[in-house]
Amino acid sequence: MSIKHHINDDTLLAYVNNTLPETLSVVVATHLAICPECRKTVELMEDMAAMYMLNAEPEPLSPAERDIPKILDDGFVREDKEASSAETVDKGVPSPLAERLPVHLDDIPWRRLVPGVSHYPLSLSGGDKTKGALRLLKISPGTPMPEHGHTGQELTLILSGSYIDEMGRFQVGDIADLDDDVMHRPVSDTEKDCICLIATDAPLRFKGLISRMLQPIIGI
Numbered sequence: 001m002s003i004k005h006h007i008n009d010d011t012l013l014a015y016v017n018n019t020l021p022e023t024l025s026v027v028v029a030t031h032l033a034i035c036p037e038c039r040k041t042v043e044l045m046e047d048m049a050a051m052y053m054l055n056a057e058p059e060p061l062s063p064a065e066r067d068i069p070k071i072l073d074d075g076f077v078r079e080d081k082e083a084s085s086a087e088t089v090d091k092g093v094p095s096p097l098a099e100r101l102p103v104h105l106d107d108i109p110w111r112r113l114v115p116g117v118s119h120y121p122l123s124l125s126g127g128d129k130t131k132g133a134l135r136l137l138k139i140s141p142g143t144p145m146p147e148h149g150h151t152g153q154e155l156t157l158i159l160s161g162s163y164i165d166e167m168g169r170f171q172v173g174d175i176a177d178l179d180d181d182v183m184h185r186p187v188s189d190t191e192k193d194c195i196c197l198i199a200t201d202a203p204l205r206f207k208g209l210i211s212r213m214l215q216p217i218i219g220i
């Protein structure tokens, strides 16, 4: 896999600082699982954060803060067990996404949005970081998506096939990290269905009248 489009540094930094919404975090973690280049950047950011913490003046802990290591230890043990059970089932995608899929990628029960475009919404935890939407999208060969912009951030990771838009060609493993300045109109450009994992932290902004009328119906 030769990855040409990567995650922006600002997004990676927010991921390292644990300030990204859950939807965007899942896409970042899935890309990191297959991209050595972005993993290297994250390691560098984590090392810099650790250096900063080492040089910071320590403040005395309150009684409640003294209990935090024990609570965290318990949590990590539980999460490790959950992660290892998810890894045993091959769903055709990296584990951060596999943990959220009920079935293999080939067996997803797609829901049709418009001719040539289907989606499958993924459920979220409902915690404080839950906002926006996380979904799989399947675009038939040659189908253009409606032209749209964003009121927030949109991350799109290609899982199968490819698409082309104003930013270039996106193939398996590539990620489009777009903010609210960008309007684009992706077109699936091979013989194969283009399947992507898409996260937004706010509703999309459609340009055409028909697209705007359809937005409440298709739910994006």
Ligand SMILES: [Zn+2]
Pocket: 003, 005, 006, 007, 031, 035, 037, 038, 039
């Ligand atoms: Zn990358």
